[in-house]
Amino acid sequence: MIDFMGKKQWFFLISTIAMGLSVVSLAVFGLQPGIDFTGGTSMTLRFNPQVQQEELRQEITTFGHPEAIIQSSDQDFLIRMKEITPAEREELSTRLSETLKTEVVVRDYNTISPSIATETARNAGIAVMIAAIAMLLYIAWAFRRMPSPFRWGACAIIALIHNVLIVVGIFSILGKVVNIEIDAMFLTGVLTVVGYSINNTVVVFDRIRENIIKGINTDISVIVNSSLLETLGRSLNTSLTTICVILALLLFGGATIHSFMLVLLIGLIAGTYSSMLIAGPLLVVWEKREWRKMFSGLSFAKKPA
Numbered sequence: 150m151i152d153f154m155g156k157k158q159w160f161f162l163i164s165t166i167a168m169g170l171s172v173v174s175l176a177v178f179g180l181q182p183g184i185d186f187t188g189g190t191s192m193t194l195r196f197n198p199q200v201q202q203e204e205l206r207q208e209i210t211t212f213g214h215p216e217a218i219i220q221s222s223d224q225d226f227l228i229r230m231k232e233i234t235p236a237e238r239e240e241l242s243t244r245l246s247e248t249l250k251t252e253v254v255v256r257d258y259n260t261i262s263p264s265i266a267t268e269t270a271r272n273a274g275i276a277v278m279i280a281a282i283a284m285l286l287y288i289a290w291a292f293r294r295m296p297s298p299f300r301w302g303a304c305a306i307i308a309l310i311h312n313v314l315i316v317v318g319i320f321s322i323l324g325k326v327v328n329i330e331i332d333a334m335f336l337t338g339v340l341t342v343v344g345y346s347i348n349n350t351v352v353v354f355d356r357i358r359e360n361i362i363k364g365i366n367t368d369i370s371v372i373v374n375s376s377l378l379e380t381l382g383r384s385l386n387t388s389l390t391t392i393c394v395i396l397a398l399l400l401f402g403g404a405t406i407h408s409f410m411l412v413l414l415i416g417l418i419a420g421t422y423s424s425m426l427i428a429g430p431l432l433v434v435w436e437k438r439e440w441r442k443m444f445s446g447l448s449f450a451k452k453p454a
Contacts, residue, residue, distance in 0.1 A: 153377050154370040157430035164311055164427055171318020174325075180317070181324035183332035184229055184261050186270045191332075192228045192238065193257035199224060200249050208248055212241055218328055222407065225256060229330065232260055273336045277313075280340065281306055284347050291351070295358060297436075304431045305350045308423040312346045313339060315419045316412055329408065338412025346420035349384060350428045356380050357429065369436045373429045381425065388421040 153160075184191050196205075202221050209217045209228065217230035233241070238258060246253045261269075288302035295301060316339060323329040356376040366372050392414065399410040434440060 151378060151381075152374065153426065154374045154430060154433060157426075157433070160426040160430060164423070168311060168314050168318075171314045171321070174318045174321040178321045178325040180321055181328060181330045182270075183330035183335075184259070185332040185336075186267075186273075188261050188265070189229060189231050190233045190238070191257070191259045192255060194226045194228060194242075194245075195224055195254040195256055196226070196245075196249070196251045197254070198251055200251055202226065204249060205245070208245055209241070212244060218330065220328075220407075223401075232262070269333065276336075276340065277343070280343055281309065284309070284343075288347075288351065288354070292354065292358060295361065300432065300435050301354055304428050304435065305347060305354065307431060308350055308428040309343060309346050311423045311427060312342055312416055312419040316342060316416045319415055320412070329411075332408060334406065334409040335412055338409045338416065341413060342416025342420060345417065346424060349387075349420060349424035352383070353377065353380050353424055353429055354432075357432070370433050373433050377425055377429055384421055384425055388417055391417060 183189075202219060205226060206217070206219050209219070209230070214230040214233075217228055220227045235258075238255070242253045242255060245251070285302040285306050288305050289298045292298045292301040320329060320331060320335065324331070353376060356379055357373055360366075360372045360376050361369075365375060395410055395414045395417065398406065399414060402410060
């Protein structure tokens with residue numbers, strides 16, 4: 150038996166620290182928007198024989214794009230720069246082929262205008278808000294037979310915000326350290342994390358509801374703890390098998406899906422944690438009105454021998 154409820158203050162503390170660091174990172178560093186949100190050109194190039202990244206950077210700078218961001222992945226180079234026309238793209242490919250003495254293959258080419266990028270950013274925010282509201286209403290309706298069903302939905306949404314904030318905060322740090330940008334694939338990953346997190350939380354909540362109906366105990370803390378133990382194996386097995394697939398795609402997939410896979414990996418870990426150790430304990434705190442005791446019982450002092 151694992152006493153999850155007896156350790157809920159520690160779970161809340163870990164999440165509070167993680168979210169606090171995310172907020173600080175966003176406030177200090179912000180996010181590195183990609184061309185999907187600012188406009189520009191993205192290309193994936195392959196060279197045969199392979200070239201060095203610094204050589205490629207120097208040639209692109211000489212071509213007139215010192216702002217270009219170049220990332221290497223296996224045999225490909227993902228290049229993001231200000232908008233260029235198809236004719237300029239061909240000119241760049243020819244120049245690289247001649248100066249670097251190699252064959253250049255353009256595997257992917259996308260150009261987005263600033264106006265479309267602005268609309269994409271606005272639609273992204275609207276999509277996340279609509280998804281959160283819809284999920285809140287759905288969970289409140291699904292658990293309408295429980296006392297105060299709105300609390301169930303609110304706890305699930307708080308856990309959801311926890312996951313998204315951690316993902317965004319980590320990408321803020323990565324953007325500052327290694328120039329990782331957010332793009333449409335990042336947004337797709339965030340929405341996927343939203344759906345996965347809610348699905349896992351609903352599974353846990355459904356088991357809590359079943360145990361309440363069965364009347365296994367009158368204490369909500371005992372009911373939630375038992376429900377977490379019953380769903381622990383299922384949640385961990387599902388997450389671990391999914392992580393194996395994500396890691397394979399992250400390591401061996403193309404550069405264009407790296408941000409998507411990285412969002413899924415971070416979001417999956419955060420989502421599994423919050424579904425098991427945040428949403429349920431938060432429901433207990435709300436039901437028992439223990440807001441002032443959320444961090445009580447924490448002790449950093451060593452016990453005497």
